[in-house]
Amino acid sequence: xxxxxxxxxxxxxxxxxxxxxxxxxxxxxxxxxxxxxxxxxxxxxxxxxxxxxxxxxxxxxxxxxxxxxxxxxxxxxxxxxxxxxxxxxxxxxxxxxxxxxxxxxxxxxxxxxxxxxxxxxxxxxxxxxxxxxxxxxxxxxxxxxxxxxxxxxxxxxxxxxxxxxxxxxxxxxxxxxxxxxxxxxxxxxxxxxxxxxxxxxxxxxxxxxxxxxxxxxxxxxxxxxxxxxxxxxxxxxxxxxxxxxxxxxxxxxxxxxxxxxxxxxxxxxxxxx
Amino acid sequence: xxxxxxxxxxxxxxxxxxxxxxxxxxxxxxxxxxxxxxxxxxxxxxxxxxxxxxxxxxxxxxxxxxxxxxxxxxxxxxxxxxxxxxxxxxxxxxxxxxxxxxxxxxxxxxxxxxxxxxxxxxxxxxxxxxxxxxxxxxxxxxxxxxxxxxxxxxxxxxxxxxxxxxxxxxxxxxxxxxxxxxxxxxxxxxxxxxxxxxxxxxxxxxxxxxxxxxxxxxxxxxxxxxxxxxxxxxxxxxxxxxxxxxxxxxxxxxxxxxxxxxxxxxxxxxxxxxxxxxxxxxxxxxxxxxxxxxxxx
Numbered sequence: 001x002x003x004x005x006x007x008x009x010x011x012x013x014x015x016x017x018x019x020x021x022x023x024x025x026x027x028x029x030x031x032x033x034x035x036x037x038x039x040x041x042x043x044x045x046x047x048x049x050x051x052x053x054x055x056x057x058x059x060x061x062x063x064x065x066x067x068x069x070x071x072x073x074x075x076x077x078x079x080x081x082x083x084x085x086x087x088x089x090x091x092x093x094x095x096x097x098x099x100x101x102x103x104x105x106x107x108x109x110x111x112x113x114x115x116x117x118x119x120x121x122x123x124x125x126x127x128x129x130x131x132x133x134x135x136x137x138x139x140x141x142x143x144x145x146x147x148x149x150x151x152x153x154x155x156x157x158x159x160x161x162x163x164x165x166x167x168x169x170x171x172x173x174x175x176x177x178x179x180x181x182x183x184x185x186x187x188x189x190x191x192x193x194x195x196x197x198x199x200x201x202x203x204x205x206x207x208x209x210x211x212x213x214x215x216x217x218x219x220x221x222x223x224x225x226x227x228x229x230x231x232x233x234x235x236x237x238x239x240x241x242x243x244x245x246x247x248x249x250x251x252x253x254x255x256x257x258x259x260x261x262x263x264x265x266x267x268x269x270x271x272x273x
Numbered sequence: 274x275x276x277x278x279x280x281x282x283x284x285x286x287x288x289x290x291x292x293x294x295x296x297x298x299x300x301x302x303x304x305x306x307x308x309x310x311x312x313x314x315x316x317x318x319x320x321x322x323x324x325x326x327x328x329x330x331x332x333x334x335x336x337x338x339x340x341x342x343x344x345x346x347x348x349x350x351x352x353x354x355x356x357x358x359x360x361x362x363x364x365x366x367x368x369x370x371x372x373x374x375x376x377x378x379x380x381x382x383x384x385x386x387x388x389x390x391x392x393x394x395x396x397x398x399x400x401x402x403x404x405x406x407x408x409x410x411x412x413x414x415x416x417x418x419x420x421x422x423x424x425x426x427x428x429x430x431x432x433x434x435x436x437x438x439x440x441x442x443x444x445x446x447x448x449x450x451x452x453x454x455x456x457x458x459x460x461x462x463x464x465x466x467x468x469x470x471x472x473x474x475x476x477x478x479x480x481x482x483x484x485x486x487x488x489x490x491x492x493x494x495x496x497x498x499x500x501x502x503x504x505x506x507x508x509x510x511x512x513x514x515x516x517x518x519x520x521x522x523x524x525x526x527x528x529x530x531x532x533x534x535x536x537x538x539x540x541x542x543x544x545x546x547x548x549x550x551x552x553x554x555x556x557x558x559x560x561x562x563x564x565x566x567x568x569x570x
Contacts, residue, residue, distance in 0.1 A: 180329065181379035181445075185452050186369030186396025191404050195392055199383050 063244060070252055071245035078234060078253050084148045085230035086257060088223070089216035092155025097209050099160050100125075104167030110176055111197060113189075125168070129161025133219050137228040148229030155216045155223070163212055170204045171197060207269045214265040221254055231257075277305045279456050279488040280326055281349040286333045287321055287512075295321045296332070297512040303456075303490060308482040310499030310520065311492040313509035314535045319492040322509065323460045326350065326490070327373045334359035351455060369396030372449025372487075374459040378441040382434035386425065386444045389433055390416040393451030419447035423477055439470025446477055450485075457481065459491040463498065475502045496523055496539045510535075 106112050106121035136157050140150030174197065182196040183189075224232020231250060238246040280303040287296040295318045303309055313319045324330040326348055333346070348355050353367050380389045394412055395403045408416075420426045423443040425436075433441055442462060449457055459478065463471035479502050481487045493499050499506045500520045508516035508523075508531060515531045516523075528536040 175382075177375065177377055178379040178381050181373065181375060182381065182392060182395075184327065184329070184368055184371070184373045185393050185448065186365045187392065188365065188395070188400055188403070190400070191395050194404050195384075195388075195395070195406060196381055199381055203383075 066242075067244040067248040069245065070249040071243075072249060074246050074249055075253070078231065078250055081224075081229075081231040081234045082253050082257060085220050085224070085232065086217065086261070088148050088151040088155060088220040088228075088230050089213055089261075091152035092159055092216050092220070093209060093213040095152070095156035096159025096163050096212065097205075099156070100163035100167055101205070103160065103164045104171060105193065105197070107164060107168040108171035110172055110174070111179075111193075121164070121168075125161050125164035127161070128157050129165060131158070131161075133158035134222065134226060137223045137226050141227050146227045146229070151220055151223040151228030151230060154228060155219060158219075159212055159216065162215075163208060166208045167201075167205055170201050170208070174200055203272045207272050210265040210268050210272075214262050217258060217261045221258075278349070279303050279305050279307075279351055280490060282322075282326060282347070284346040285322065285325060285348060286346060287318075287325065287330070288333060294512050296325070299509070299512065299514055301507055301514065301517065303488055305455075305488055306482070306486055307505060308479065308489040308503050309491070310503035310506045311490060311509065312494070312496055312499050312506055312539060313492075313515075314532060314538045315494075317509040318512040319509050320460055323458055323490070323492050326355065327371065327458045327460075328355040328361045328368070329373075331356055331359045331361055365396055369452060370455045372446075372452055372454030372457045374442070374445050374449065374457065374462045376461040376464045378433075378438065378445050380433035380441055380444055380448075383432060385430050386420060386433055386436070386440075386447075387413065387416055387429040389444055390419055390447045390451050393419075393448040393453075396452065416447070416451055419450040420444070422450065423447045424473075437470070438466050439473060442466060442470070442474050443477065446474070446481075450481070454487065456488045456490070459489065461492050461494060464494055471498070478502070494539070496528060499523065 103121045103125055106117045107125055109118065112118040112121070133154050136154035137151055140153040144150050144153070178200070179192060179196040183192050187195065220228075220230050221232045221235075224230040224234070225236050227233060231254060235247065235250045235254075238244075238250060280301065282302065283300050285296050285299045286294060288294050299318075299322060311319045311323065321330060325332050328350075332348065347357060351367065351370055353362070353364070355362050355367065355371075380386075381392070388406070391406075391408045391412060394408070394415070398412075417426060417429060420429050423446055425440050425443050425447075428436055428440060433444065436444070457478065462478070463474050466474060475491075475498055478489050478491060482489045489503075491503065496506075500523055503520055505518065506516070506520040506523060507514060508528075510531060525536070525540065528539060532539065
């Protein structure tokens with residue numbers, strides 16, 4: 001009943017007249033001009049030269065000719081790095097989730113125990129997200145040496161930032177009334193978390209984590225380029241040695257992994273919903 | 274300190290916006306074993322009053338102007354201050370003795386009724402076991418008995434959000450039962466329920482008041498329920514107590530005198546207090562221990 005009264009009060013402030021429509025038309029034209037300007041400056045800045053693309057078609061055709069047929073005899077050698085790539089992503093996602101959950105609780109405005117903790121957690125989440133995973137990989141390769149482990153660490157740290165923010169937002173959008181009711185029964189703070197917050201957001205958190213796993217698979221391919229293990233490293237080596245038939249095989253393997261994980265993650269998220 | 278005063282609120286004031294008092298110098302007290310209705314039109318401040326007593330909203334601190342009056346402002350529940358000086362007392366032992374029922378039930382939606390009702394025990398369990406949610410068979414049995422008492426034992430293992438509003442509200446009452454609350458504060462518990470469910474819920478509250486000695490303070494939008502279930506009614510108007518006395522005095526003419534045109538809002542369009550129970554099946558009998566055990570297995 002009170003909602004009706006409220007709506008009634010708001011209505012008159014929305015005035016639609018001749019003035020308003022002329023103004024919106026003007027705003028649209030200005031908006032369109034700005035959009036065109038942005039696109040043109042982008043073309044200039046990236047030095048886009050379509051004619052080079054056409055004259056370079058022979059080079060491209062040459063590479064493609066040298067890439068077929070894919071060298072399936074190398075499939076056996078590609079399997080271990082492929083597994084490594086998947087495992088780097090699994091490790092990175094898992095470690096990221098484990099660290100992101102407590103940080104997200106501190107970084108959610110509605111449940112954070114203190115302002116100081118809130119800003120600290122927000123700071124960590126913001127920093128780990130702002131630094132690209134490739135930079136984290138370079139950092140950890142320097143620290144612990146080449147191989148899959150620095151790749152896993154890089155993904156874990158970057159995932160903290162990506163997951164922490166989404167987790168915190170999920171918690172912030174939660175209906176707080178059941179949580180208040182639970183604390184009124186005399187439950188401790190930690191119990192309100194385990195029995196009120198966690199069950200309410202768990203499926204969302206799992207969905208977000210599965211999506212992250214999917215993203216991390218693709219990231220871990222690139223991480224191989226800086227020596228952080230996996231099939232990406234194999235790909236870089238083959239390209240440097242002009243082994244294009246091996247490159248095309250590796251691309252097929254990568255395609256299969258990415259699509260498979262994408263489908264599995266989508267399927268699992270569907271089951272959760 | 275008289276401990277038979279379960280609620281002892283003196284000079285309670287509350288402004289959300291400076292200068293606009295939602296509660297203006299409200300005092301009320303409830304003796305042990307009373308069942309009292311709090312009525313009032315929308316915006317009369319009853320929800321704010323109920324939430325202040327439940328310790329959810331801090332009341333205004335004593336301020337410079339009118340210091341002698343404001344310094345007396347206090348809310349004591351079960352002989353202990355639930356809040357003082359604008360700060361809420363978070364003592365878990367006091368909280369566990371107060372059951373709070375909400376209009377929107379506020380169960381944890383994705384969990385089963387049984388689990389939700391078990392949460393009433395959290396205030397008494399060892400921290401580690403409570404945190405892990407490892408409830409013993411005996412504790413589950415207590416929860417099942419409470420669910421049987423409110424007549425929804427057969428839904429014990431269903432998710433809270435799969436059930437109707439009336440069923441969820443009864444589960445919330447079961448949680449208060451398990452909690453061992455001595456005082457039950459209900460904030461518009463039937464405002465979003467259909468008439469049959471409303472009567473069920475009010476019957477339960479009255480039953481707990483009569484048979485378990487719970488003190489009940491329930492805010493209601495419709496005066497008919499107050500007259501039928503509560504011997505005493507406190508009526509709020511514009512943040513002040515307009516009436517505090519026997520519910521039998523609340524005739525339409527009397528309410529019209531207090532509330533004027535607003536009083537229409539307090540009556541149901543068609544409510545026949547005399548024949549209320551005729552179309553309603555009686556509350557189910559308490560389940561035997563054997564049945565309860567079978568269901569919790």
